Amino acid sequence: MSTRFVLGIDIGGTTYSVGSVATDGSRVAVLHEEPTRPERGADDVLARIIALGKRTMDETRTAIPDAEFIGVGAGAPGPLNRASGIVLLTPNLGWVDFPLRDRLAKGLGCTTEIDNDANCAVLGECWRGAAQGAVHALGVTIGTGIGGGIVLGRRLYHGASDCAGEIGHTTIEANGRRCNCGNYGCLEAYASGSAIARRAVEALDAGAESTLPSLVDGALDQITAQTVYEAASAGDELSREVVQDTAKFLGAGFANLVNIFNPDTIVVCGGVTRAGELLFAPLRREVAKRAFKPAVAAVRIVPGTLEAPGVYGAAKAFLDARG
Amino acid sequence: MSTRFVLGIDIGGTTYSVGSVATDGSRVAVLHEEPTRPERGADDVLARIIALGKRTMDETRTAIPDAEFIGVGAGAPGPLNRASGIVLLTPNLGWVDFPLRDRLAKGLGCTTEIDNDANCAVLGECWRGAAQGAVHALGVTIGTGIGGGIVLGRRLYHGASDCAGEIGHTTIEANGRRCNCGNYGCLEAYASGSAIARRAVEALDAGAESTLPSLVDGALDQITAQTVYEAASAGDELSREVVQDTAKFLGAGFANLVNIFNPDTIVVCGGVTRAGELLFAPLRREVAKRAFKPAVAAVRIVPGTLEAPGVYGAAKAFLDARG
Known part of the structure; x- marks a missing residue:
């Protein structure tokens, strides 16, 4: 009997990753990551993804x-239509109405399904x-922006037109x-990686004392969320x-999710997890303060x-789509 | 062949309603409503509900x-446990750990299921x-408070411990x-019936001109949301x-729901629907301004x-639980 694999592809604005995932989820046999370089155009990006897929x-x-290999699953940012396999719009990649599913299927010679990248992340953590x-x-x-994915009854929830889960864009x-996104007061505007860096720079501009400038040789525009986590860990x-303000903003957003969904798990992915308990301890406290007790008791919030x-x-x- | 019915019971803090609902949903043959009078105690309320059920x-x-009659379905406010049939806590009724399901089943001699009242409202409108x-x-x-219910894939979504859907308690x-509820900035604190009346009274206290005082003979504490809708319709x-501010608050909350759930329908129940297009027109505009276009295109917002x-x-x- 053969050992069955699905080729998993995660396409991001900065990097894409390709791995061979055993159908029982027991392992990723081979995993590669390369820079996306979207400025080279969609055809170029796609050709490199297909080449890396073949190599994998x-x-x-x-x-x-x-x-x-029984098939290919690919996660892409931005709204997409699973039925037609078309990515409607990805500002980070510059794709508009891009037939990702069929192009990948043709290039890799395998049945292919596509889904939203944040949906894939939560589904992976659940699996x-x-x-x-x-x-x-x-x-x-939580990375440059804040993406979201919803798993209900162990299956991804997609909504009426595959747009569900925009948790970062809740006020x-x-x-x-x-x-x-054009809205005001979104969670993303306060607690994304970019927002974390921006809030730090705003405080420095206002004259706050900090070791942050020394970590970037005085070039404040080089401060990233990662710089902030490192300085926080070192005691700045x-x-x-x-980081604590980030926990408060996220706590308000997560409390909304807890009161709406009464979930058993909220899993946080992305660079922000590097802040560790410095972030997660006050985040859990803020959620407990804001949300209904029975719902708080039912949920764990984990990196x-x-x-x-x-x-x-x-x-x-x-696998869920074609099982 | 017999004509099959389910006895439907809707228990609220002010009134309860009991009706005989045909199992195909085609009609409510008999419908009664009575004041709850929770101050008389849980046993008294229950005895009257059972008597009205028998009469119906x-x-x-x-x-x-x-x-x-093949069974009884009852909706009650507050968190409850469907598996045990127990209402955990209803501040408006003063019930704590009340075995509603089994008491109704015994009193009415029918298999009984219970669910949250706001869940029942949306399920009824869907049906x-x-x-x-x-x-x-x-x-x-939207009544005294703001309740919520979630129907996904044509079925009620209850969450990990039957607490899902607290849409009124999102920040x-x-x-x-x-x-x-103890939280800050909840939708309920701005847009419930009580909040609508309170905002009107606050504006009057601050010296605003209005016909409202004349509608309550100067007794401002008698102003209700209903008074405000009537005065608004009359041009005050x-x-x-x-009402327009209410639309803006609700619009922010509904935009969150649209971005999270990508639903096909949001249905608004309760006294607030009497405000009609004076409320719904600016509400839809606010949602369209705030939420993602593809998700806005997919949803209708209706009374x-x-x-x-x-x-x-x-x-x-x-029927869904025992069907």
Whole structure:
């Protein structure tokens, strides 16, 4: 009997990852990551993803002679239509109405399914990561922006037109900061990686004392969320405040999710997990303060644990769709 | 062949309603409503509900000689446990750990199922009201407070411990008005019937001109949301402003729901629907301004149309649970 694999592809604005995922979720045999370089155009990006996919399949077959690929699952940012396999719009990649599913299927010679990248991340964590065993789980992916995915009854929930899960674009301050999406006061405008860096720089501009400038040789525009987490871990007071404020903003947003969904798990993915308990301890406190007690008692709020949740989840999305 | 009915019961803090609902949803043969008078105690309330239930069944059998009751569905406010049939806590009724399901089943001699009242309202509107045909629908019941119910894939979504759907207790202003639930800036604190009346009185206290005082003989504490809708319809400028502000608050909350759930329908139940297009027109505009276009395009926001959505929905909840 052969060992069955799905090729999982996670396409992001900065990097894409490709891995061979065993259909029982027991392992990723081969995993590769490359920079996306969207400025080279959609055809160029797609050609490189297909080349990396072929290489990953070849290397898997070399390592595991009886390996058989039954399909391809791909996660992509932005709204998409699963039925037609078309990515409608991805500002980070510059794709408009891009027939991702069929182009991948043709290039890789395998049946392909596509889904939203944040959906794939939470599905991956539910399958083999921090949210294993979850029945009703929400995933919040905090990077440059804030993405979301919803797993109800162990299956992805997509909504009426595949647009569900935009957790980052829920208002926590009706008259608050303008968000990139055009709305005001979105969670993303306060607690995304970019927002974390921006709040730190705003405090420095206002004259706050901090070790942050020394970490970027005085070039404040080089400060990232990662810089803030590092400085906070090293004891920098301003950075700790920025992280704690982040916990308060996220806490308001997560309390909404807890009161609406009564989930058993919220799993947080992305760079923000590097802030560790400095973030998660006050975040859990804020949720407990704001949300209904029976719902708080039912939920655990955990950082993701997978190296490539989107690759795992893209493979699982294929399996759930084509099973 | 007999004509099959479910007895639907909707228990509220002010009134309870009991009706005989045909299992195909085609009609409510007999419908009664009585004041709850919770101050008389849980046993008294329950005895009267059971008496009204028996009367409703008798009257139905008189009118329709082949009528057969296959069960009882009851909606109650507050968190409850469907598996044990126990209402955990209803501040408005003063019930704590009340075994509603088994008491009703014994008193009425029928298999009984219980569910949350706001869940029942949206399920009723999906079955036979304004949300007919909906696959993914959210119900928002605006009365003294703001309740919510979630129907996904045509079934009620209950969450990990039957607490899902507390849409009224989602934050739209992280540092905003204190809510009865202990949180800050909840939608309920801005847009419930009580909040609508309170905002009107606050404006009058601050010296605003209005016909409102004349409608209550100067007794401002007698102003209700209903008074505000009536004055707004009659052209009172302050009341129109209060209704328009309500639309803006609800719009922020509904935009969150649209971005999270990508529903096909949001149905609004309760007294607030009497404000009509004065409320719904600016509400739809606010949602369109705030939420993602593809999700806005997929959703219709409508007032409920059933006289007793909770009675219909309680019967349907029984059918879905025991069907």
